[in-house]
């Protein structure tokens with residue numbers, strides 16, 4: 500009997516033992532392709548036939564490009580599982596996968612603490628408006644030629660969390676320790692137990708009443724540019740915005756305008772609309788703290804994510820089902 504194959508797209512950096520242990524269950528293969536064109540051709544030529552599960556990383560998009568309709572359409576018919584190492588799986592067209600009978604998983608939970616930590620770091624940094632003086636110091640100008648802008652305390656401010664999944668709920672807990680009042684909006688209202696004191700409000704209400712708005716929702720067709728010119732106009736003057744989700748949830752050009760006009764006071768970003776390109780208006784604006792997509796970039800979290808993703812592959816091989824199938828495929 501031929502053994503099932505698992506294709507590795509990207510690298511295993513930490514969980515080598517768990518990865519190697521999969522070889523008891525399946526043949527582990529790497530693609531030779533270095534470009535999307537080569538990868539598509541390998542698929543078309545039948546070079547990857549027999550692959551049952553694909554383990555892919557966020558960075559492997561540099562080789563294959565997005566798992567869009569075109570790519571999913573040429574995958575070998577043997578492929579039944581795509582295991583994505585990351586919480587956000589916007590690089591994958593899940594509907595195209597569903598149509599082909601392919602199940603997709605991500606790594607929720609594993610990312611929550613590290614991402615919410617960066618979230619809190621950005622909230623504090625943007626509220627305190629540290630960016631100008633930190634830059635001045637590096638330029639040998641101590642606090643700059645003028646006194647730096649005075650910051651604000653988080654205590655007593657209203658934090659609006661848009662998207663109360665694992666990261667949003669983790670952030671709630673951390674922000675509560677800074678005595679912030681927490682409101683949230685989510686596709687579905689949470690049970691009292693899950694909301695843990697956060698107050699449910701409509702999307703518009705959240706925009707109107709929040710001093711700080713944190714974006715913690717996934718990127719998909721419905722959420723692309725969820726925050727644009729009209730939404731900025733509803734926000735309080737002087738609002739602080741933080742995004743650790745996906746850049747394209749905000750219309751970046753509209754954000755730059757809202758910052759330039761002073762309507763948005765300061766911003767903390769870990770994600771960008773067109774990574775690794777960052778809008779020049781964001782780079783030029785001293786009231787923006789920029790982190791180059793490092794929400795999960797810790798030894799502990801990277802290891803936990805790999806272990807989680809390998810567990811998905813293992814579960815697929817052993818039981819024919821994934822451990823954490825994406826919500827769109829749960830229905």
Ligand SMILES: O=CC(=O)O
Pocket residue numbers: 584585586587588610794795
């Ligand atoms: O961006 C990080 C992730 O999606 O896990």
